[in-house]
Amino acid sequence: MTPEEKFTFDLEGYLVVKNVLDAAAVDELNGLADEIFPRNYDENNYCRAAPVSRWGARFRDLIDPAALVPYMLELLGPKFRIDHDYCIFMQKGAHRGGLHGGPQGGVYPEADHWYRYHDGTMRNGLTVVTYCLSPARRGDGGFGCIPGTHKSNFVHHIPAAVRNFSRPAHYVCQPEVEAGDVIIFTEALVHGTMPWTAAYERRALLYKYSPGHSAWDQNYYELDDYPGATERQKRIMAPPAVGGRPDSVQDGD
Numbered sequence: 001m002t003p004e005e006k007f008t009f010d011l012e013g014y015l016v017v018k019n020v021l022d023a024a025a026v027d028e029l030n031g032l033a034d035e036i037f038p039r040n041y042d043e044n045n046y047c048r049a050a051p052v053s054r055w056g057a058r059f060r061d062l063i064d065p066a067a068l069v070p071y072m073l074e075l076l077g078p079k080f081r082i083d084h085d086y087c088i089f090m091q092k093g094a095h096r097g098g099l100h101g102g103p104q105g106g107v108y109p110e111a112d113h114w115y116r117y118h119d120g121t122m123r124n125g126l127t128v129v130t131y132c133l134s135p136a137r138r139g140d141g142g143f144g145c146i147p148g149t150h151k152s153n154f155v156h157h158i159p160a161a162v163r164n165f166s167r168p169a170h171y172v173c174q175p176e177v178e179a180g181d182v183i184i185f186t187e188a189l190v191h192g193t194m195p196w197t198a199a200y201e202r203r204a205l206l207y208k209y210s211p212g213h214s215a216w217d218q219n220y221y222e223l224d225d226y227p228g229a230t231e232r233q234k235r236i237m238a239p240p241a242v243g244g245r246p247d248s249v250q251d252g253d
């Protein structure tokens, strides 16, 4: 991470990393998704499926692309692990849930949502890497957040009408992205899915990571489901552990 990226993540709790996937990769992933994913939209024009990492090698390789591993190491430490993954597809008019997350889990005090900085080291609990397979331009909706709330002492004071998007508030932000961009955010940030207003479909793939010692999801990855996984991917998919857990990235990877 560059010094400016560290500054921004510490300040706001999220980053947009531009052009992680080029146009050819976006087209390929979208084409594969068209073949693999039946897209059974619910009554809210929303659909979601898990895990997308099992949609074949191209989706498995989104676990640890070279461009993003440095962010995982910086934000989650040398033993980072993938916790769970899924996709979100939305059509015009879609809405789902409200703003959630926040330090100490926000509305779920037992959750693993935290952000720490100590003596040069940033660390996070559950942290999300969202691959945008479609753009989200100003006002389109999709990922939204309240920048800086990963350090807020007052998340319980956010009005319900702001949380459910029925009242706009100047402090709620919808980052603009192009297809191929990646949003990285800590779940300690108050965030959610804003109603989707664009005529085109929203397509997002969410890969969620934890530090090596912790898990959010109750299910762990089964390596048998990932034929062809690299040794590094196998280490990243290992269940949580403290003692003896190998570093996720090793010389020669």
Ligand SMILES: O=C(O)CCC(=O)C(=O)O
Pocket (backbone or CB within 6 Å): 088, 128, 130, 142, 143, 144, 191, 192, 193, 194, 204, 206
């Ligand atoms: O990208 C989005 O729609 C937000 C996803 C979300 O709320 C989450 O990861 O908890």
